[in-house]
Every structure is written in C-alpha cells, then in structure tokens.
Amino acid sequence: MAKLTKTFIDKVEPPAEGYAIHWDDKLPGYGLRVTANGVRSFVAQGRVSGKAIITTIGRYGLFTEEAARKKAQKILQDMREGIDPRAVNKADAAMKVTLQDVLEAYVGRPGKLKASTAAEYRRQVEKTFAKWAPLPIASITRDMVKERHAALVKGGLEGKKAAPASANAAFVTLRILIRFAMDEYRQADGTPLIRDNPVDALKHHWAKLGTRTERYIDRRKIGEVWNKLHAMRGEVQGYEALASVDLTIFGLLTGARRDEMATLTWDRVHMDDHDPAECWWHITDRKRGEDLQMPLSSQAVALLRSRPRLKLADGTESPFVFPSWGKSGRIQDARAPMQAIGEIAGRHLSLHDLRRTFTNIAMRECLIEKFRTDLLTGHKPASDDVTSRSYLNLTRLNEWLTGEVQKIGDWIEQQAAIAASKNVVPLQRSA
Incomplete structure (x- = not known):
C-alpha cells in the first residue's frame, strides 16, 4: 500500500x-x-x-x-x-441518451425494419425533430410535444402551409421511439428512464383528418382530377416536378402504396407491344408475402412509355422510374399535384388516399369483386381462404387480372372525357 x-x-x-x-x-x-x-x-x-x-x-x-x-x-x-456503482454509471449514461441515439438504436436492430421504413423514421427525426435530435430524450416534455404538433398542423415544416396529416404521422413516429426508450433504458433504481410518454399529451389534440372511408376522390371529381393532372404534365418544369405528377397518376391507375411507386426501378417494369397480359410491374421487398407481378392498364403503360430517363452526372441513367436529384435518387412525395387534387376534391388528401380511390372505383364503379380488388392492391387473401392461399398462384397477377385493371383505367378515362366535353349539359332541377 x-x-x-x-x-x-x-x-x-x-x-x-x-x-x-x-x-x-x-x-x-x-x-x-x-x-x-x-x-x-x-x-x-x-x-x-x-x-x-x-x-x-x-x-x-x-x-x-x-x-x-x-x-x-x-x-x-x-x-x-x-x-452497485455500475448500475449508477449505466443510469447516468442513460440520462444522456439523445433522441438521435434512440433513433440509431431502433433502426439499427438487425432484420427488424425494412430499409424504406428505417429511412422514413430517420427523415422524421432529422427533419421534423431536427432541433430535438441532440437533446436527451428524457428532456422532451408534454408541453414541447403539444407546441410542436400545433405548429406543424398550422404551418407544416416551413411554417407556410397546414400539414395535419404529416404532423400526426411525425408524432406517431416519436411516440414509437420514446416507447422503445422506455423499454430499453433504466435509471439507477431499475425504473424506466421515461415513465410517461409525453406524446400522450396529444390524446385530445390529434389533428382531425376525417374517417378513412371518407378520404378518397369522389367519383364525380375523378374526370376533373385526371384532366388536371395531365394538364400539369405539360406545365411543370424539371424532372422532379414531372416525376411527382406522374407518380400521382400512376397511383390513381394502380392503387399502389407510396413507397412501392417511389422505389420502383426500370428493371422491374415489363411492357410488351403485343400482349397486354405481359405488361406488368414488379413489387419486391414486401412486408408480408412473396414478390408480386402487378398488371398494368394501357393508360399506365402509356404513362410509363412517356417517362423521360434522368441522366446522372456520371453519364449513366437513373434506375428509378420516378427519379429525383436528391440524396435518395427518387421522389419522396408529390405535394404539388396532391394539393391540386385536394382543391378539386374539396378535402386534404394524401398519396395513400389514391389507393382508397382506386379501391372505390374498382368495387363501386367497375363492380370488381372484393377478392380481386384486394389482390390488385397487394393485399393477401383472408387467412381462412384455404383455396386461394394453397392452390392459386397469387404472384403473377398480370396473367389473370389485366382485364380488371384495364376496366379501371378505361372508366377513369371515360370520366375525363365527360368532364372535358362541352356537349355535356347538367340537367335542370324541376321546380
């Protein structure tokens, strides 16, 4: 000694x-x-x-x-x-865990999240909650949550335009991350680092978006929407602006999810000049089930054939159907065309609401049965449907659902013709 x-x-x-x-x-x-x-x-x-x-x-x-x-x-x-001083040290370290730290831990779990989902969580934290990312996650308070949510609802990220749906989505992400931190990090006495999720403060303050069944384009507005989107194709300037319009049109014609469209690459598109059943696009990396070959209507084929290929700085072409100059190389959203649609529809709509619109057109206007409509939107058959799950090939949908998707494309074009026709005169109401 x-x-x-x-x-x-x-x-x-x-x-x-x-x-x-x-x-x-x-x-x-x-x-x-x-x-x-x-x-x-x-x-x-x-x-x-x-x-x-x-x-x-x-x-x-x-x-x-x-x-x-x-x-x-x-x-x-x-x-x-x-x-035990080791527990105290661990607790002290936990008290310093930032929102960014929790994000990295959450998205970094092997095999837990799709790359697109992880990217969306990262985008929300690094953009919507950029000022909070370096803060200890335990320092986020209920008042901070309510104030930030209200600001996003009123003015969006830039404080210029209301974004209620985006505000809700961002705080759903934050709620999940804080819930993860509540499970993962402990104080010296073994109790959770965070005892109450501050996002619960929004229980009575979530932005009202209307019921999901209401969030689609009314059948009487479809023609006007179609004509507006095609007019925008001739008006917009630049690859990204055109890509956002075309992404929106593709969503209306296919009922696809946003990320399925945004991540679509040309090597997963097949178009045949002679056989409509051999015109399809490939959905990969699905959350559930096998990859799918989805049928394309003639309208969707025409749209894809008209898409310009983006030349990159190294002289190669972008692999994405709907490319962007951004870091991801692809479109992330379609705000301008969706705003135009919302003005026609008289309600705030998102890209996912085009999926609901597609389903409504399929079942209500084209009388396509629910089973086939579900398949056209990439849904799996019901768990008790043994025949379809065990005996049918549900991956090459282009081989037997091309007719159904064509009905939808033709109906939309028909509504557009009616909306554009000067010969259509509204019937007068009787006195």
Missing part, C-alpha cells in the same frame, strides 16, 4: 505488462491502476450483496487526486448501502 498523492502518482513506474493497482493506505478500497503503457486511472473496490466489485472512477488528469478521493468515498459508501 502507498499514500496516493500527486507526487506518488507522477513518479510511479508502469508494470512490465498488464496493469498494477496501488491501494491507498488511508482509504480502504481506493486505488490507482497503472497500465503497462503508463495510463493511470483511479478505481474503487468494495462489496455489494457479498459480491466484490471494482469500478473505474476516471483517468488521472481528468480527475485530480483530491477529486478522485472524494468520489471514491461516495462510491464506497454507496456500496456499503447496497448500491
């Missing part, structure tokens, strides 16, 4: 290999660990519930001998009272 003083610490010789611990002769359990390469660190050793525990206080230089001795006294007293 030795009296640990600054003089002793400065002069102590490193061991030939490994490390050596020099215990203080005045404070039992307080020591200096010296490694073979000369690193000096203060340590404390005691017993908790009969088990010997040694913990590092900190490196000499970051701690003076006096400061290290005081901390050692506190740690040794805690050990005598049954407190």
